[in-house]
Amino acid sequence: MKKLIALLLVIAMVGCLFAACASDGNNDTQPATDAPTESNDNNSDNTDNTDNTDNNESGKTYKIIYVTPSTASDFWSQIETGIKQAMKDYEAQLGVKIEYSITGPAEEADAEGYVSALENAIASQPDAILTATLNIDPTVPKAKEAHDAGIVLNFVNCGLGNGDEGDEGTHGEYYNEFYYCSNTTIGEMAAQAFLDAMAEKGISTDKGTIGMQMNMENAALDFRMQGFRDYMAEKAPGLTLTDTEYNDNDSADAQADAENTINAVGADLIGIYAGNNVTCDGVCNALRAANMKEGVVSIGVDSDDVEIAALRDGFLSAIIVQDAFTQGYKCMENAILTLVNGQNPETTKQVNCPPVVVNMENIDSEKIQFMMSPYVK
Known part of the structure; x- marks a missing residue:
């Protein structure tokens, strides 16, 4: 009997010992993998949005x-x-x-x-x-x-x-x-590219006329033309800009408009600004037909095969290319x-x-080539 009582006392003391360990406030010995992972998931508001969607969607x-x-x-x-x-x-x-x-x-x-x-x-x-x-x-x-x-x-x-x-x-x-x-930015960059090309060709900014052509009147696209006008008025006030001619996004009409500008302005014409690629196609075709390279500057916007060929052949000075x-x-x-x-x-x-300015200095770079002729990788 005494041995049984002693055994029961030992069991009771061991039970108390384990109870004391379980109620200890120190969590260092607890498994730490589950709780921190859950906490990180719940506090990922500033991380990539895709992190929270892989499993759910x-x-x-x-x-x-x-x-x-x-x-x-x-x-x-x-x-x-x-x-x-x-x-x-x-x-x-x-x-x-x-x-x-x-x-x-x-x-x-x-x-x-x-x-x-x-x-x-x-x-x-x-x-x-x-x-x-x-x-x-x-x-x-x-x-x-x-x-x-x-x-x-x-x-x-x-x-x-x-x-x-x-x-x-x-x-x-x-x-x-x-x-x-930004269409204003496009216009301003086109104007600066025009002035840079004039300087490279030795054309004075004291006087001369720039033809202005665009595909259509549009509340947003008009800023593309106005940005060019405002920049030129500030940087080269001696230059004259024609009224904008619109071609309804038809390259044949754009070419006819450019040819009319070439004939009407004559020797005072120092170049043409074309506000989109279809318009620029027509301008490039008109300049190519008249064999006008020297003493004339032309700036286009966006890029296509006609513009790129004209740039390489010297009938286009630069292209403002949107990404x-x-x-x-x-x-x-x-x-x-x-x-x-x-x-x-x-x-x-x-x-x-x-956008970026594309000219003969950078047209063959890998970045510009992909921007002008992108493909699905």
Whole structure:
């Protein structure tokens, strides 16, 4: 009996000892792998948005439509290349599936065709629409319709703002995000490139006339021409700029306008500024036909095969090239992350993607070659 009592006392003392260890406030001996991992996940607000979506959204399918202003334009095709690259990257990264399609009129001048394409896209009830508008007024009610239908609407290059930078309060409630290139900056860079080319060719800024050509009047694109005018007025007030001639985005009409300018201005003509690639194509063709290289400067915007050939052959002095690939990439990237995370990852409604000046000094660099002729990697 005494041995049994002694055994019971020993068991009781051991039980008390373990109870005391369990109630100790020191957690150093506890497993530390689970709790810190959970804490890190809950405090990842400032990390990449994709970190929180891999497991939750993998396998989901999103329908996204690109409504382009022109299916025939090299520039809008470059935008689409960026869109497709982002789609490829994020399908692989997040494990989601993008049901992608493109629609739009053949030519930018077909405003009714664009609005109709946007209407049809909205009616198909996609998860997101990526688009650019050259006709703001008829697009605004369609943007509202898309917003009210719960569609993520992103603009690229040309949005709803009437100003160059755009006003985030200008119909900002109807779209999710806008990636663009400042048209005032384009105009200013074109003007400086013009002056640089004049200096290189030994042309005085004391006098002379510059022809001004653009595809169409547009509240946003007008800043591209006004930025050029304002810069020249400040830096070279002795130069005269013609009224802007518009060609409805037809290179043949642009060529005819350039030929008329060459004939009308005569010996006073020191060059031509063409505000978009289709316009510049016509200008380059006119200069090539007249064999005008020496004593004349020409500056274009955006890039295509005609412009690049003219630059290499000396009929074009420089091209102001927008990074169309990056604009398209960011536009699609933002749409995907907005859909996956349920909120826009950007902190501002509009993001500027600056252009670059392309001339014979840098045209063959790897960066410029990709910017002018992007491809899906």
